[in-house]
Structures are given as C-alpha cells and as structure tokens.
Amino acid sequence: MNIFFACLLSVYWLLNVPYSCALEVQATTRVKIPLVCVADRADSAMNVVTDRLQSALGFSGQFTIAVEDMPLRLTKKAIKALYVKGYPLALVITHTERNKIEWRLYDTMQAQMIVGKKCEKGASDLNWWALHVANSVWPELTGQDGFFMTKIAYSKQVAGNKGRSYRHIYVADFDGMHEQIVVNTSTINIMPRWNSDHTNPLLFYSEYTNDNVRMMMVDTHKRRKIASNFEGINMLTSFSSDGKKVVYCASRGDGNCQMYYHENGIFKRLLYTDAATGKSLADGNNISPTMSHDGDIVYFCSDFNTSLPQLYAYDIHRGTVAKITDGGYCTSPTYCHKTRQLAYTKKIDGIMQLYVFDTKTGTHRQLTYDEYTKDECSWSPCGNYLVVSIEKNNRSRVAVYSILTKQLQSITPESTICGYPAWSPIYSHYALTDGVGVAARSVLQG
Numbered sequence: 001m002n003i004f005f006a007c008l009l010s011v012y013w014l015l016n017v018p019y020s021c022a023l024e025v026q027a028t029t030r031v032k033i034p035l036v037c038v039a040d041r042a043d044s045a046m047n048v049v050t051d052r053l054q055s056a057l058g059f060s061g062q063f064t065i066a067v068e069d070m071p072l073r074l075t076k077k078a079i080k081a082l083y084v085k086g087y088p089l090a091l092v093i094t095h096t097e098r099n100k101i102e103w104r105l106y107d108t109m110q111a112q113m114i115v116g117k118k119c120e121k122g123a124s125d126l127n128w129w130a131l132h133v134a135n136s137v138w139p140e141l142t143g144q145d146g147f148f149m150t151k152i153a154y155s156k157q158v159a160g161n162k163g164r165s166y167r168h169i170y171v172a173d174f175d176g177m178h179e180q181i182v183v184n185t186s187t188i189n190i191m192p193r194w195n196s197d198h199t200n201p202l203l204f205y206s207e208y209t210n211d212n213v214r215m216m217m218v219d220t221h222k223r224r225k226i227a228s229n230f231e232g233i234n235m236l237t238s239f240s241s242d243g244k245k246v247v248y249c250a251s252r253g254d255g256n257c258q259m260y261y262h263e264n265g266i267f268k269r270l271l272y273t274d275a276a277t278g279k280s281l282a283d284g285n286n287i288s289p290t291m292s293h294d295g296d297i298v299y300f301c302s303d304f305n306t307s308l309p310q311l312y313a314y315d316i317h318r319g320t321v322a323k324i325t326d327g328g329y330c331t332s333p334t335y336c337h338k339t340r341q342l343a344y345t346k347k348i349d350g351i352m353q354l355y356v357f358d359t360k361t362g363t364h365r366q367l368t369y370d371e372y373t374k375d376e377c378s379w380s381p382c383g384n385y386l387v388v389s390i391e392k393n394n395r396s397r398v399a400v401y402s403i404l405t406k407q408l409q410s411i412t413p414e415s416t417i418c419g420y421p422a423w424s425p426i427y428s429h430y431a432l433t434d435g436v437g438v439a440a441r442s443v444l445q446g
Contacts (some may be wrong), residue, residue, distance in 0.1 A: 005121045006356055035063045035141075036087040039094070040070040043390070045126060046095050052130035052177075053093070056148050059175045061405035063141070070094075076111035083108035089139060103133055105140055115140050125431075127178055127271075139297065145338070145382040150174050150389050151424040152378075153182070153192035153203055155397050158419040160186060169205050169218070171432065173425075176398070176411025179433050182218055191218075191376075194424045196243035201427045202249075203426075206235040215248065220265050233257055236288055240295030241337050245316075247289045247298050257285045259300060261316065270314055272321045279305050281321075293337040299324070299332050301344075311344055311357075324357060325364075332376050335359075338383035343367075345388075354388060355399060367401065368408060377401075378423040387411075389419040 035057070039050045043171040054065045064154050066087065071078045074092065080091050098124070104116035118132050137148035144326070152174060155167045169183035183189050188208040195202040204217045204227055214396040215234035228234040234252030239246050244264070247256045258281060259270040273280040284304025291298055298314040311324040311333050329347035336343070342357040346366075352374045354367040368374065372390040379386055386401045390410070394420045398412045412418040 032062060032064045033089065034066070035089045035091060036066045036068050036082055036085075036086050038068045038070055038074075038082070038090055038092045041067070042069075043095055046093065046101075048126045049101065049130040049133065052127055053079060053091075053134055055177070056131060056134045056175065057138075059409075061407050078107055079108050079111040082106075089141075093133065101133060103137055105137065127173070128431075131173070143386060147174055147380045147382045147385065147426075149426055149430075150381060151426065151427075151430055152176070152398070152411070152421055153194065153205075153390075154412070154418050154421040155190045155192065155205075156412075157334050158184075168202070170418075171203070172411070174385075175400070182222060182432065183216075183224065186361065191256050191420045192422045193237045194237040194422055195237075196241055196425055198425060199428050201424070201430050204237045206233075220430060222432065238289050238291040238298070238335075240291050241293045242295075245291065245295030247291055249287050249289065254282075256282065256283065257287050259289050259298065259314070261298070263295070271314075272314065272319060274305055274321070277305055285309075288334075289330055290333050290335040290342070292335055293340070299333045299335055299342055301333060311342070330355075332374075334378050334386075338379075338381060338382045341379075341383070343377050343379060343386055345377065354386065356403075365390040366404075367406070370408065372399075372408070376420050378421055380423050381425050385423075386424045387421040389421055391419075407410075 018335045029235060029390050037050050037053055039046045041047050054067055057063055058065045063211065078088060078392050087108055088110050092106060094102045096102045098316050099121040100118050101120045102116065105114045107110065107114055117136055119136055121129050131148040134148040138144065138146040151171050153169060153171050156170050158168050160166045166186055167188045167190055168181055169189050170179050170181040171182050182203060183205065189205050192203050192205040201220055202217050204215060206213050212231055213233045213235060214229045216224050217227045218224045228250060230250045231253035234250045235413045237246055237248040247259055250260055251257050260270055261270055271281065281304050284302050286300055286302040286304065287301040296316050298316065300312055300314060301309050302312055303309045307328045309331055311330050313322045313324055331345050333342050333344045340359050342359055345352040346355050351371065353369065353379050354374050354377060356365045356367060360421050372392050375389045377386045377388040384403050388399055388401060389396055390399045395414065396417055397410050398418045398421045399408050399410045401408045
C-alpha cells in the first residue's frame with residue numbers, strides 16, 4: 001500500500017472512531033472502510049459488473065461497498081459530495097470501449113485520483129470481467145494480492161436412481177457464486193486437488209469404482225483421464241510451486257496408505273523408520289500430504305508412531321521425519337506457499353477446530369472456537385483465507401475463514417451436503433467447456 005493511501009485510511013479511522021474505542025479496535029477488530037462504486041447504471045453491462053464487484057469486494061469483510069449512479073459530469077464537486085455522504089474512497093468505473101473498462105480510485109476528501117487502470121474484457125462472461133476489475137484494484141486498495149480470479153472445487157452429494165446417492169465434483173468462484181459441475185458420473189467422486197501449472201489448469205480427484213478408489217484428472221474441457229489406478233486407494237495429490245514435484249497417497253492393496261513421490265521421471269515410495277521406537281511409516285496410514293513451495297518438505301498426517309493421528313514433516317533430501325504436533329487428534333494439513341504456514345484441524349472438546357502452524361517460528365495458533373466440526377481445509381493463494389468443510393447435525397457445508405477478520409462464512413447452501421474443498425492457484429485462465437471421453441492412461445503411477 002502506498003504511503004499516501006495508508007495515511008488517508010489512518011486519517012479516516014481517527015476521524016470516525018471514538019477515541020475511547022481506538023485502542024480496542026486496533027487490538028481486536030478491523031474497521032470496515034466505506035467505498036462507493038460509481039458507474040453508469042443505465043448501461044446494462046456495467047450494471048451487472050458493478051453488482052458483482054460490490055458482492056466480491058464486500059466478501060472480504062474489509063470494506064462496506066455501496067453503488068452510486070454516475071453523474072452527468074464527474075467534477076471535483078461531485079467527488080467531494082461522496083465524501084460528505086461518508087465515502088472516503090470512490091471507485092469510478094467507465095465503459096470506455098466495447099471490450100475495455102477503465103477504473104479510477106479517488107480520495108474523495110481531496111477529490112484527487114490515487115490510481116487508475118484499464119481492464120480488457122478478455123471473455124464474454126461479465127462475471128469474469130467484474131472479477132478481473134476486482135483483482136486489479138485490490139492490491140491498490142489493500143497492498144495484498146488479489147484472490148478474486150481463483151476457484152474453489154468441492155464434492156457435492158446428489159440423488160441418484162433407486163434411492164442411491166452419488167458425489168459430483170463442482171467448481172465455483174471464491175465466494176461460492178457461479179457454481180459449475182465438472183464431474184457428474186454415476187459414482188462417488190471426492191477429494192479434489194488442483195495442479196500448479198498456471199497455464200494448464202487440472203483438477204485431480206478420487207473416484208470409487210467396483211475394484212478400487214482410483215485417482216482421476218479433469219481439464220477445463222471436462223475431459224477425464226486416469227492419473228493413478230493402483231489396487232486399493234489412490235488419492236490426495238500435492239504439487240510444488242513449479243509443478244515439477246508431486247506427492248500423493250496410495251495403499252496398493254497393502255491396507256495402509258503410503259506416500260509416493262514423483263520428480264524428473266523418478267517415482268518412489270517415501271520410507272522412514274523411527275530409530276527410537278523401531279516403527280516405520282509402513283506401520284500406519286500416511287495421508288493428506290501437502291508439499292512445501294520448493295517441494296523439499298512433505299507435511300502429512302500419520303498414526304504410524306502414535307495411537308492418535310499427528311502431523312509430521314518429511315525431508316525429501318535427508319529422508320528424515322520430524323513430528324510437528326504433540327498430542328490430541330490432528331488431521332488435514334495444508335501448506336500455504338505464500339506465507340509458509342501450515343493449517344490443520346485439531347479436536348478440542350470433541351470438536352475439530354482450525355489451527356495454524358508457523359513453519360518459520362515453530363508456533364501453533366488456534367483460529368476457530370465455534371460449534372462446527374472442521375475438516376479438509378485449503379489455503380487461498382494470497383494466504384489470507386482458508387476454505388474448509390464444516391459439519392453440524394450430520395450436515396456438511398463449505399465455508400471460508402478469513403485470517404484478517406476472523407470470520408467464518410458459508411459459501412454453499414445449508415440444504416446441500418458438500419465437502420472436501422480445495423482452493424485453486426491463480427491460473428492465467430479458467431473457463432469450463434464441455435468435452436467428451438475418458439482416456440484410460442495413467443499419468444502418475446510408475
């Protein structure tokens with residue numbers, strides 16, 4: 001965030017927060033900053049864009065967003081009038097050309113433009129255009145990376161024939177809007193995971209068959225391929241930032257899940273024996289591997305050395321394992337490539353709560369304290385949000401937790417049963433189209 005803008009917000013806070021509350025606000029809460037979007041509401045396309053922009057920016061919990069119609073002449077007087085209405089910031093959006101939008105951010109008190117940019121349409125979808133604008137303006141507003149162009153994948157239970165139920169894979173915007181079905185086979189499909197190739201989005205997931213639980217992959221054309229088809233269970237891929245290293249779980253008919261690592265054409269099982277206890281990874285289930293940004297460390301959940309599952313870190317180069325958690329019931333680790341933090345769930349008083357482990361300082365911090373049981377969390381690429389499956393009264397939904405505001409908000413309806421969420425990286429494009437066929441070719445297993 002530039003110095004001028006930081007000072008502007010500081011002045012706003014001082015002018016609008018009672019002095020008696022200022023220290024408390026600094027310590028425990030964040031004041032939402034009012035921002036008004038100004039656009040020509042008579043333009044049908046701009047009407048859709050500004051409405052979506054309002055909901056997208058408001059989802060962050062950092063701003064309250066209003067929408068005003070564009071005046072006939074955008075004079076300094078008109079801009080200062082917005083300040084009088086209680087808006088220290090104005091985002092003026094103009095449909096300059098058929099395929100371009102220009103946005104300008106104003107300090108309304110000074111009637112001074114802070115920054116302005118143009119956004120190419122790039123797609124026929126107005127939703128995409130609005131999120132492109134949001135992603136472009138967000139770093140200027142907050143100094144944070146934008147996350148509006150990302151997607152969240154999850155598994156949803158659907159009714160089948162003769163009282164059967166299946167699970168399909170869906171993809172939605174970061175806030176659950178514009179849900180689209182990706183996999184709708186008459187089977188159970190769970191645990192989606194994204195790849196790290198920013199130009200070639202792929203979604204890996206596990207499908208129950210009559211013979212095993214195989215790992216599949218699907219592209220943006222909904223074309224499916226077999227990724228791993230070992231006997232038993234195949235699931236839960238994780239990639240390094242550059243996409244050159246991958247790890248996933250497979251039982252290969254042994255009963256217990258083990259971790260398999262692939263790099264530069266070399267495919268191997270990760271092995272380790274604890275010298276103190278004599279127990280090896282083969283003695284337990286090793287699941288939910290999540291890879292560090294450079295692929296040198298694999299964080300995972302295992303019960304190989306304890307009665308309850310704990311979290312561990314596997315050093316790829318040394319072949320050593322370090323224990324991260326000590327006691328309790330700990331599962332579902334997920335690593336953030338941006339912040340180098342590890343989120344996970346831990347049972348507290350019978351309820352699974354969200355925790356964060358700082359890999360640099362070695363400290364643990366509890367995030368949630370509510371009545372919902374948490375499972376299968378995943379970081380936003382900016383590191384400010386976690387998507388998580390929440391459950392209560394045998395109903396599971398997908399929700400997003402904000403590290404900044406400490407708020408948990410559901411993004412799937414209470415009437416549906418959804419789970420196993422995964423947050424995508426920022427891809428150069430992600431537009432679903434219908435494809436056909438399944439290529440029966442393994443792409444991961446050796």
